[in-house]
């Protein structure tokens with residue numbers, strides 16, 4: 001999508017000419033569509049003097065906004081990531097226990113992974129089966145519990 005500074009309209013896609021006034025964006029194109037700079041008097045590739053009219057130069061004040069429009073999608077992604085990181089650091093700086101908890105969780109995960117790697121196969125199989133059984137039992141319990149205490153749909157929204 002490009003914005004025309006001559007007629008102040010947007011043309012979708014990656015246009016070479018403005019859809020509304022027919023001007024080119026920041027280059028002069030000859031009849032054979034060779035790109036030339038604004039200052040060109042004749043085409044550097046075919047010598048033609050028949051040029052398209054480029055849009056007026058973008059005012060310096062507006063240039064940052066135009067550049068911003070180009071990088072907006074990436075910028076939004078980066079700022080979201082930065083926001084998440086900022087929130088994390090904010091939580092850590094306000095409550096050191098949060099960091100301790102995080103480190104503990106990390107160590108726990110590494111320890112569990114190491115122990116799991118060191119376990120003999122038969123023990124892994126046994127544990128997997130028992131975890132599976134526990135999960136099934138839990139699911140059954142939860143289903144039983146919720147089916148008893150769910151008179152209407154509105155209950156789900158309650159905290």
Ligand SMILES: [Zn+2]
Nearest residue numbers: 004007018021
């Ligand atoms: Zn235009």
Ligand SMILES: [Zn+2]
Nearest residue numbers: 030034043046
């Ligand atoms: Zn040309």
